[in-house]
Amino acid sequence: MKAALLKNATIARLVVLPTIVVIIVCFYAPILWSAYISFTPSGMFPNYHFAGLMQYDRLLATDRWHVAFRNMLIFGVLFVSIAISLGSLLAILIDQNIKAEAVFRTILLYPLSMSFIVTGLAWQWFLNPTMGLQHFVQDLGWAGFRFDWLVRRNLSIYTIVIAAVWHSSGLVMAITLAGLRGIDPDIWRATRVEGIPRWRAYLHIMLPMLRPVMVTNVVLLAINVVKSYDLVVAMTQGGPGYSSDLPGKFVVDMAFQRGNIGQASAAAMAMLATVFIAVMPYLYLQMKRSG
Amino acid sequence: MKTKLNLLATALSTLAVLTGSAGAQTADVLHYWTSGSESAALKIFADAFKAKGGTWVDSAVGGFDTARATALNRIAGGNPPTVLLDNIGEVADFAKQGILAPVDPEVAKDLTAHLPTVLAQRISIDGKLYAIPVDIGGGNWMWYSTKAFADIGAAPPKSWDEFFAEADKLRAKGYIPLAFGGQPWQEASLFYDVLLAQGRDTYKQITSGHDAKAAGGPAVVKAFEVMRKLTGYVDEGSQGREWNDATALVMKNKAAIQIMGDWAKGEFLSAGMVPGKDFGCMLAPGTQDAYQMVVDLFDFPKVSKPDNIAGQKLFEQVIADPALQAAFGDKKGSLPARLDADVSKSDICTQLGQKTLSDPAAQVPNYEFVYTADQEGQVKDLVSQFWSSPDMSAEDAAAAFSKIVAQSSGN
Incomplete structure (x- = not known):
C-alpha cells in the first residue's frame, strides 16, 4: 500500500517535470539573462563585459523613466480602484432581479471582447479635440465646450485611465456578480429579519464576504497595469512629448527602436523589482498563515 | 514557437539548396x-x-x-x-x-x-x-498651398521671420499656418530643419563635427526659440497625427505649409496634383543653400x-x-x-x-548619418518634451542637447 503511494507520487513528479523544465528554460533563464545584461554596456547586441551599475545610473538620470514610472503608479491606483468600484456597483445594480438582465450583462461585458489596440484607437478618435467629442459638442452649439485632455501634457495619462476603465469594468462586474449569486440566500433572509437596509447589507456584509473575489479582481487588473503597452501605443504613443509613457513602452522602445538592450534590461529589472515589492506583503501573509 | 519556425525555415532552405541548380x-x-x-x-x-x-x-x-x-x-x-x-x-x-x-x-x-x-x-x-x-531623399523641404499664399497676396516664406510675419494673415483667412503631426520623429525633424536655418556651417559642426560646445551655443538656443514660437501656429488636432494626414491638410488647402522630407511629394503626385501649379515645393525657410540628405x-x-x-x-x-x-x-x-x-x-x-x-558644400547630413539610434532617440525625447512643455526654456533645452551630442565622440 505504502509502496503504491510512493510510486504514484513518483509518477506525478515525472509528469510535472517537463512543465517545470519549460518554465525554468523559458521564464526564469531569460530573467536571469536580462538581469546580467542590465549590468553590461550592451547596445544593439549583447555584450557580456561586466560594467557595474552604469545602466542603472543612466536610468535614474533619465527624466523619461521617472515620468513613465510615475504614470504607472497614477494609472495603477486610479484604474484598479475606479474599475473595481464601478464594476461592483454595476454588479449590484444587475443583482436587483431586473428585467432583461442578460442584455445588460452582454452590453456591459462587451468592451472586454475588444483588444486594447482597438480600444485605444477608438478612444483616440473619440477624444481627439478636432474630430471627436469636443468637436461634436461644439458643433451642437456649445462653442465654449472643451475636453482636450488627450493633447494636454499633464492630463493625457488620465485619458488612458478612462479608456482602460471602460474596457475592464465589465470584467469586474461579471466576476463580482458571480460572487454575489453564490451567496447563501439564508444570509439575505437574516438581514431582512433584522431589518437591515439593502445598501448596508451590500456594503457591510456582502462585499466583505466577497473578499476572495475582490482579490481575484485586483490581481487581474494589476496584471493589466504592469503589462500595459498596447493601450498607450494605440492611444497616445506616449505623447504629448513622453507625458503618457509607461515602463512597458519604455523597455520596448529602448530594446527595439534604440538598440540599447542594456538600458532596456535595467528598466525591466526595475519593473520586476516594483512588482516584487508590491506582492511581498501578500506573500508574507500567505507564508505566515501556512507556516 | 520561434525555434520551430526557424527549424522549418532551415529545413525549407536546405530543401531549396538540394533541389536548386548549382548556379542559382x-x-x-x-x-x-x-x-x-x-x-x-x-x-x-x-x-x-x-x-x-x-x-x-x-x-x-x-x-x-x-x-x-x-x-x-x-x-x-x-x-x-x-x-x-x-x-x-x-x-x-x-x-x-x-x-x-x-x-x-x-x-x-x-x-x-x-x-x-x-x-x-x-x-x-x-x-x-x-x-x-x-x-x-531631402529632409528640408517645404510643401505649400499655392492658393493660401495667393489669398494673402504674399510669396511663400524664405526665412522663419518671413513666415511669422505671414502666419497671422494666413490664420485670419482661415488657414492653419503650419500643417504638423505631433509625433516625436516629426518634432525632431522639424527641429533639425530649423537648426539648419541657423546656418549650414554651424549645422555641420554640430552634426558631422559632433561639436558639443556648438550644440549648446546661441544657434541652438535660437532654434529652440523658433520652435517655441512655432508651437503657436499649429492646430489643436496635431498631437499624434501621421505625417501624411498633415500633408493632406495642405493638399486640401486647409493649411498653408508643411515642412517634411520629399516623400511627401508622392502624396501630392498620387492625387494627380502638379508641382508648381496645384502645390508648391521649396527648400525649408532659411535652408536654400543646403540639402539635408x-x-x-x-x-x-x-x-x-x-x-x-x-x-x-x-x-x-x-x-x-x-x-x-x-x-x-x-x-x-x-x-x-x-x-x-x-x-x-x-x-x-x-x-x-x-x-x-550638386554643390558639395550644400550636402549636409541627416541626423541618422551621424548619431546612433540611441542618441537619435534621446534627441526625439528632448525635442518632443520641449514641444509639449511651454515652461521649458530654450537655454535648458540647448544644454540638454549639448549633452546628447557629447556622447557621440566615439563614433
Whole structure:
C-alpha cells in the first residue's frame, strides 16, 4: 500500500517535470539573462563585459523613466480602484432581479471582447479635440465646450485611465456578480429579519464576504497595469512629448527602436523589482498563515 | 514557437539548396517598403534582378520598427536575410561587429566615385564599402498651398521671420499656418530643419563635427526659440497625427505649409496634383543653400550558402546601376544616390533638389548619418518634451542637447 503511494507520487513528479523544465528554460533563464545584461554596456547586441551599475545610473538620470514610472503608479491606483468600484456597483445594480438582465450583462461585458489596440484607437478618435467629442459638442452649439485632455501634457495619462476603465469594468462586474449569486440566500433572509437596509447589507456584509473575489479582481487588473503597452501605443504613443509613457513602452522602445538592450534590461529589472515589492506583503501573509 | 519556425525555415532552405541548380542566385530581401509608391519603386529593382536570372524572395515587413526587430532577431538567431534595407546609422556598427559582408570591390570602386563624399565616408570602413545607397531623399523641404499664399497676396516664406510675419494673415483667412503631426520623429525633424536655418556651417559642426560646445551655443538656443514660437501656429488636432494626414491638410488647402522630407511629394503626385501649379515645393525657410540628405540603402549580412552569396553579388550590380537608380527615384520621389544619374526628365522639385545637391558644400547630413539610434532617440525625447512643455526654456533645452551630442565622440 505504502509502496503504491510512493510510486504514484513518483509518477506525478515525472509528469510535472517537463512543465517545470519549460518554465525554468523559458521564464526564469531569460530573467536571469536580462538581469546580467542590465549590468553590461550592451547596445544593439549583447555584450557580456561586466560594467557595474552604469545602466542603472543612466536610468535614474533619465527624466523619461521617472515620468513613465510615475504614470504607472497614477494609472495603477486610479484604474484598479475606479474599475473595481464601478464594476461592483454595476454588479449590484444587475443583482436587483431586473428585467432583461442578460442584455445588460452582454452590453456591459462587451468592451472586454475588444483588444486594447482597438480600444485605444477608438478612444483616440473619440477624444481627439478636432474630430471627436469636443468637436461634436461644439458643433451642437456649445462653442465654449472643451475636453482636450488627450493633447494636454499633464492630463493625457488620465485619458488612458478612462479608456482602460471602460474596457475592464465589465470584467469586474461579471466576476463580482458571480460572487454575489453564490451567496447563501439564508444570509439575505437574516438581514431582512433584522431589518437591515439593502445598501448596508451590500456594503457591510456582502462585499466583505466577497473578499476572495475582490482579490481575484485586483490581481487581474494589476496584471493589466504592469503589462500595459498596447493601450498607450494605440492611444497616445506616449505623447504629448513622453507625458503618457509607461515602463512597458519604455523597455520596448529602448530594446527595439534604440538598440540599447542594456538600458532596456535595467528598466525591466526595475519593473520586476516594483512588482516584487508590491506582492511581498501578500506573500508574507500567505507564508505566515501556512507556516 | 520561434525555434520551430526557424527549424522549418532551415529545413525549407536546405530543401531549396538540394533541389536548386548549382548556379542559382537567390536573394531574400528584408524590407519595409509596402506603400504604393515604395513598392512600385522596389519592383524596378526586383524585375531587373529577375531578368538577370536571380530568384527574389520578398520578405516585406510592415513598418520600420517591426522590420528592424525582425532583422535583429534573424541576425541574432543565425538566419540573416541576404539583403537588408537598412538605416545608415547602423551600417558602421553592424560592420564593426562583423555582421556585414563588404560590397564587391569593383562595384564599390565605381560607386564611391559617384556618391556624395560625406555619404561614401559614412559607409566605408577600412577602405571597404559596406552598403549601397539607392536614393537620396531631402529632409528640408517645404510643401505649400499655392492658393493660401495667393489669398494673402504674399510669396511663400524664405526665412522663419518671413513666415511669422505671414502666419497671422494666413490664420485670419482661415488657414492653419503650419500643417504638423505631433509625433516625436516629426518634432525632431522639424527641429533639425530649423537648426539648419541657423546656418549650414554651424549645422555641420554640430552634426558631422559632433561639436558639443556648438550644440549648446546661441544657434541652438535660437532654434529652440523658433520652435517655441512655432508651437503657436499649429492646430489643436496635431498631437499624434501621421505625417501624411498633415500633408493632406495642405493638399486640401486647409493649411498653408508643411515642412517634411520629399516623400511627401508622392502624396501630392498620387492625387494627380502638379508641382508648381496645384502645390508648391521649396527648400525649408532659411535652408536654400543646403540639402539635408536622407538615404535609403541596402546592406548585405554575412551568409554562408553559395546561392545566397551569388545572389548578393547580382543584387549589388543591379542596384548600383545609374539608369535603374534614376527609374527607381522617379517612382519613389527621391533623387538617385549616384550624382551621375540623369534627372532631366524628372519634375521641377527633383531638379531643384539635384541642383542644390550638386554643390558639395550644400550636402549636409541627416541626423541618422551621424548619431546612433540611441542618441537619435534621446534627441526625439528632448525635442518632443520641449514641444509639449511651454515652461521649458530654450537655454535648458540647448544644454540638454549639448549633452546628447557629447556622447557621440566615439563614433
